[in-house]
Amino acid sequence: CGADPFDFYLNGTLIASATANPTGDCRCDATIQTVVVPSSAYGEDFCLEFTKAGHEVMVINGLCNRPPTAVCSVGELLDIGDQGYASFSAAGSSDPDGDPLTFSWTLTSPGSPDITSSDEEFTTFLDYGDWAVTLVVSDGIASTTSEPGDCDLTVDPALLALFDCEKVYVKFCLGDADSDSSDDDSSADDASSGCTSDRVKIKGEIGLPMGVDFTEIDAFAIVDLAAGDPDFMNVVMDPITFEVHGGDGHHWKYRNDSAGPGVTKLDIDWKGARFKYDESGFPVEFESELIGSDQTVLEMKYKMDDIGGSFSVDIAGGAATLDIDADGNVTASSGLTSVEVKKTGKKLLLTLPFPLLEDATISFSGMGTAVDGASIAVSDHYTNSLGRFKLEAESGMLLPEGATHNPREVNLYIGVGAQLYPGWCTADEEALKVHSRKWKAKH
Structure with a gap:
């Protein structure tokens, strides 16, 4: 390559440099061997960095790994009874080497089961009390743990409405x-x-x-x-x-x-607590029998002659769904604890494994033109x-x-x-x- 071979040695010196002056368009192969003296120091971390003015440097082996940073953000979204709904994000974490990252969350509180997640961002329900939150970020070689207290959260019982x-x-x-x-x-x-x-x-x-x-x-x-x-x-x-x-x-x-x-x-x-929807001219009615902190019992009445065909019901953004055919029979459901037929083709008793909240919606789709595209805002018909x-x-x-x-x-x-x-x-x-x-x- 038009350059003289060169060697340099680190003999008790932790910082050293050497210069080569290649000419032309060529590849220069080099093998760098490091020897740490005395031998008792073996295993200590060290890094090799290469700079070359005006030329691209490609290092196949030799650079040591730099650990990632762990940055967490936590926020309580809302209170539901004696629980809080909280969000957790590690999106602010980074790796100086650009390595892909993995995440490990651990949430602990006295008297409550631990909560873990490997997602970069997630939401979860938390019992009220003090929660210690630990985030570990890894680049596959090294890992970094969030500072104690950085992500901790206190969930207070909800205020009286x-x-x-x-x-x-x-x-x-x-x-x-x-x-x-x-x-x-x-x-x-x-x-x-x-x-x-x-x-x-x-x-x-x-x-x-x-x-x-x-x-x-x-x-x-x-x-x-x-x-x-x-x-x-x-x-x-x-x-x-x-x-x-x-x-x-x-x-x-x-x-x-x-x-x-x-x-x-x-x-x-x-x-x-009560949710009741019985608007004039709409062929589906709802009335709650119970709205508790962990379940909702909801009566649903519907008039197939007025609906005009099969339809589907979506409760709380897909948390529970129901498919009903043109004869008024339930053909499929998801997210429900139970579906009890009170009157064939006319009345159902739905048990949901979650509280029906004010910010929820109930939406409809399907062949029934009288309901297709309709949506009910629970807050407009909800009483605590x-x-x-x-x-x-x-x-x-x-x-x-x-x-x-x-x-x-x-x-x-x-x-x-x-x-x-x-x-x-x-x-x-x-x-x-x-x-x-x-x-x-x-x-």
Whole structure:
């Protein structure tokens, strides 16, 4: 090639260079042998790098591998009951040598089964609590593990869908004479009439999180109630275990008549989560019998004469599908726990192994022209598991001129079920009006 052969030796020197000056268009073959001295250093990492100004360098053997970087991103997409739906991505990871990468995820949380994945990106349901997330990225030779804590995630129980204190009453035993004819409890307002404790009454509406039905949670709550500044109620994280009444357990009842501060009464009357679609002129109807955190029981009615041919139903983006022929018979299904024929060719009972959520759609296709291309947005016809509540609490105190001299504010926090689904409401000084010995807020 017009170049003199050359040798160079690394003898205790970790950086060395040599220069050759080939001429013409030719291939220069070279063998580079490395010897590490002393022998005890054998196995230590080293790299050989080659540069050549103005010429392409092709190295068949000799370059050592450089490890990849592990970059993870984690995000909680939404809460469903006592679970969170989270996304995980290693798309930011890279390899300096351009090698293809493989991924290994491990998700651990006390009391929950480990979750693993080899996908670069994935989504999964997680029980609430603290999750330690580890990502290992490999280029086939070396691997890199994400830094501790970089990908960790805390999944909190879903918030109550609704917690609205519609009426708030704070009643004081001491103060100016009661002249409020609208009071529903005026006979016991005055200390001389047997009023022994200032008290609070709150009425309102409560709604469980999406995908949670009252029938599947424990009849338990924690209540924290503060009134005034400083607080004179002293109801701090009061545990409430309800008696359950009604055929379906819809009435939760709590009574505590013992003396002292605390919640004396709390009633919740529940209605289950519900999805109902029965639009005039459309030949398919749906009504839920149960929407729980892990299943949905859905009644489906359909009129084949009006539909006009076979059709298919897609629930929640393909999570469950159903094919029905021109006679109204189910010919195929997927993603369903069961399909029960309630009335041949007219009515089915579908059990889905997942909660029907507000962001889901139900779409139709097929030969039935009356339904082909139609789509139902579940959110337009969905109601969470709702309830009405009544709460009463006593302070165990008698505040002189409490209605007029104490800063007006009421804060109520509640956590429902063993999961303690949280909700809170506030009535401030602007909302609370003074009526004789009372504060009253209504909206």
